[in-house]
């Protein structure tokens with residue numbers, strides 16, 4: 084099942100209560116690609132970097148099953164750069180710097196070999212570019228999942244809404260759902276957002292898990308209580324990569340299977356936050372992933388309450 088992913092491949096500089104990093108490899112498409120690669124290979128990436136991006140980093144993606152034919156390298160230009168600082172409880176973060184660089188005039192060219200796309204993941208990126216990718220696919224994919232962030236709501240809300248109208252599943256965090264809908268209640272926000280186009284909505288709530296909405300149904304997946312959370316960067320993208328990777332591998336987009344995909348995505352995200360950047364996603368085993376999924380199942384397993392007898 085061909086999975087195409089678009090998003091940033093970037094340099095990040097991160098500051099958490101546990102330490103600081105200088106420019107390390109990050110970006111939405113990087114996290115999505117690595118995460119999805121544990122379910123399906125190849126993951127066909129459409130992205131752009133500058134000539135400051137090391138060949139060894141591209142090789143690392145390739146070694147993990149990421150097809151980089153659609154990765155453009157712009158000579159004499161700099162890669163997208165993002166810098167963020169986390170609060171002490173790691174629940175909120177401040178964007179310190181967003182330098183679009185190569186992204187400013189990115190033309191997402193799809194190689195012919197990507198036209199068999201059945202599952203399309205629109206990772207966080209300019210909404211106009213996300214839309215262009217949908218338009219450039221000759222056949223509409225079976226499922227289009229989109230992720231975005233407050234940055235694009237602040238600078239390109241109208242463009243964003245036009246793109247949102249075209250997708251099947253939208254994945255955002257709780258703050259973003261409130262900003263997009265103008266509603267504080269997430270249930271009301273979900274109704275309003277689903278009226279904008281997507282049939283499914285995922286609202287991520289960081290350490291409080293994720294909600295999946297479809298019509299009047301709501302599914303809740305917890306986040307695993309972890310002893311150590313080091314760096315939440317990329318958790319949302321890793322979740323999205325796990326979610327769409329699972330759906331592509333099983334080729335089943337029923338609501339029931341989406342619930343399993345949400346658990347798989349949550350398990351992948353729980354690994355991501357254990358180390359800085361992409362480090363923890365580079366060497367996972369299927370056994371570790373399955374054991375983590377079992378931990379999720381155990382976390383919420385309970386016998387139905389027995390009726391109280393008067």
Ligand code: AMP
Nearest residue numbers: 093109110165207234316317318319320
């Ligand atoms: P997440 O923590 O899942 O929200 O994703 C963090 C990743 O998103 C980082 O690796 C950044 O490079 C990337 N990122 C940050 N801001 C943007 C933006 N405005 N557009 C696209 N990607 C971004």
